[in-house]
Amino acid sequence: MSFRGRGKHGPVMYLGLGGILVGLWLWGCTPMPIYTSKNYTPPPQKPVVADPPVVQEKTIEQLPEPATTDTLVDTPEPLEQVKSIIDLPVVAPTAEQQGKYRQGQVLTGRASFYGPGFHGKKTANGEIYNQNALTCAHRELPFGTVLEVTYKKTGQKVRVRVNDRGPYKHGRIIDLSVAAARRIGLYNDGTGEVTAKIIKMGER
Numbered sequence: 327m328s329f330r331g332r333g334k335h336g337p338v339m340y341l342g343l344g345g346i347l348v349g350l351w352l353w354g355c356t357p358m359p360i361y362t363s364k365n366y367t368p369p370p371q372k373p374v375v376a377d378p379p380v381v382q383e384k385t386i387e388q389l390p391e392p393a394t395t396d397t398l399v400d401t402p403e404p405l406e407q408v409k410s411i412i413d414l415p416v417v418a419p420t421a422e423q424q425g426k427y428r429q430g431q432v433l434t435g436r437a438s439f440y441g442p443g444f445h446g447k448k449t450a451n452g453e454i455y456n457q458n459a460l461t462c463a464h465r466e467l468p469f470g471t472v473l474e475v476t477y478k479k480t481g482q483k484v485r486v487r488v489n490d491r492g493p494y495k496h497g498r499i500i501d502l503s504v505a506a507a508r509r510i511g512l513y514n515d516g517t518g519e520v521t522a523k524i525i526k527m528g529e530r
Contacts, residue, residue: 427467429527435499437475437520439507440492449490460509463490463501470528475500477510478519484509488528 441457449455451469462473471488484506493501500522507513512520 427471427524427527429524431524433473433499433522433524435520435522436497436517437477437500437502437512437522438493438495438498438517439502439504439512441504451489453489455490455503457504459503460484460486460506461489461503462486462506463492464488464499465491465494467524468528470526471524472526472528473500474523474525475502475506475510476521476523477512478521479515480511482510485525 444455445457447455467488469488472485474483474485476483486502486506502512504513512518
C-alpha cells in the first residue's frame with residue numbers, strides 16, 4: 327500500500343488523532359458523582375436561646391372593684407397597711423381636744439384611705455364600716471362631724487362623716503373610705519395633701 331501524496335508522517339498523525347477522540351468519548355461516558363441530601367452534612371448551628379417571658383403587672387384599673395354594700399367581705403390587707411390602726415388602742419379624745427375645733431375651721435394635712443380589710447367590721451362609734459359609704463376616721467373630732475375634703479392635686483371635693491378613729495400614722499390627719507377616696511381621685515395615689523373644712527360639728 328502506498329501513502330504517496332499524504333506526507334511523510336501521515337499515518338502516525340491520523341493514529342494520534344484517533345486516540346485522542348477515543349479518549350474524549352470514554353471520558354464523556356464516565357458517570358458524574360451525584361450529591362444528595364443523604365450524604366450532605368450541614369454545618370453546625372448555634373443553639374437558639376428563647377427570650378424570657380414578659381410579665382406584666384396589673385394596673386390599678388385592672389384590680390377588682392371593691393365589694394358592694396350587699397356583699398360584706400373580710401379580705402385581709404398586707405400587715406404594713408393595717409397595723410397602725412389594729413395595734414394601737416382606740417382612745418376617746420378629751421373634751422379639751424374636741425374643744426379646739428369649731429364649725430368652719432379648715433384642717434390641712436395628708437389623707438389616706440382604708441379598706442377592704444375593715445369592710446363589715448365595727449368602727450370606733452359602733453357602726454359597721456362600709457367602704458362604699460362616704461365616711462372617714464379622725465383622731466379627735468366628735469363622731470358625726472361632717473367634713474368637706476378637697477384633694478389639692480385634683481381640686482375635687484367630697485363630704486364625709488366621722489364615724490371612726492385614726493389614722494395613727496405620723497403626718498396623716500384623716501382616713502377616708504374607699505368610696506370617698508375614689509370620689510376625689512385619691513384612690514390611685516393612695517395618699518395626698520388635702521384640706522378638710524368642718525361643715526357641721528358632731529355631738530359626741
